Amino acid sequence: MEAQLSKSAQKVQDALTALGLSCRVEERSETTRSAEDAARVVGCDVGQIVKSLLFRGQTSGEALFVLTSGRNRACVEKLAELAGEAIGKADAAFVREKTGFAIGGVAPLGHPQKLNTIVDEDLMQYPELWAAGGTPAALFRLTPQELTVITDGRIASIRESA
Numbered sequence: 001m002e003a004q005l006s007k008s009a010q011k012v013q014d015a016l017t018a019l020g021l022s023c024r025v026e027e028r029s030e031t032t033r034s035a036e037d038a039a040r041v042v043g044c045d046v047g048q049i050v051k052s053l054l055f056r057g058q059t060s061g062e063a064l065f066v067l068t069s070g071r072n073r074a075c076v077e078k079l080a081e082l083a084g085e086a087i088g089k090a091d092a093a094f095v096r097e098k099t100g101f102a103i104g105g106v107a108p109l110g111h112p113q114k115l116n117t118i119v120d121e122d123l124m125q126y127p128e129l130w131a132a133g134g135t136p137a138a139l140f141r142l143t144p145q146e147l148t149v150i151t152d153g154r155i156a157s158i159r160e161s162a
């Protein structure tokens with residue numbers, strides 16, 4: 001029998017099940033707080049980790065949810081262009097309010113309300129991805145196609161180039 005998930009991880013599992021997806025949230029004994037931690041724990045390339053970042057429109061105050069490859073940094077100028085306004089990084093309280101999760105465990109779904117979402121096109125090249133499952137030790141495996149179903153996001157080139 002599988003161990004019972006914590007409340008936040010179960011919320012993510014329920015959201016996946018409600019979408020008809022077969023993804024399974026796993027809670028590990030080691031931290032998966034950062035993309036590097038997560039890649040080490042599951043044994044994948046860091047590029048296959050879905051990083052969940054939250055930004056805030058400086059004019060509208062609206063949340064912009066950004067999913068990038070763990071290999072990349074999101075380019076704020078590209079995001080601002082897509083959002084149509086200047087944006088800044090959200091603080092921890094805004095992340096909690098808009099996603100319902102604490103930093104380090106923000107899942108791409110299971111939020112209290114629908115978030116305007118942008119997905120890094122570099123995530124689409126991998127056969128499978130891993131995303132945070134609601135806590136800094138919870139993860140689930142998914143395909144890029146499942147990620148687009150989950151987020152209903154706009155796929156764009158948002159990588160910061162060196």
Ligand code: 5CA
Binds near residue numbers: 034050051089091092
């Ligand atoms: N569980 C891992 C792998 S899926 C995870 O959640 N990684 S993450 O990259 O999606 O989330 C951590 C991110 O939170 C960091 O990349 C960073 O951009 C953001 N972050 C860290 N500290 C803060 C902070 N104080 N305020 C806002 N964002 C933060």
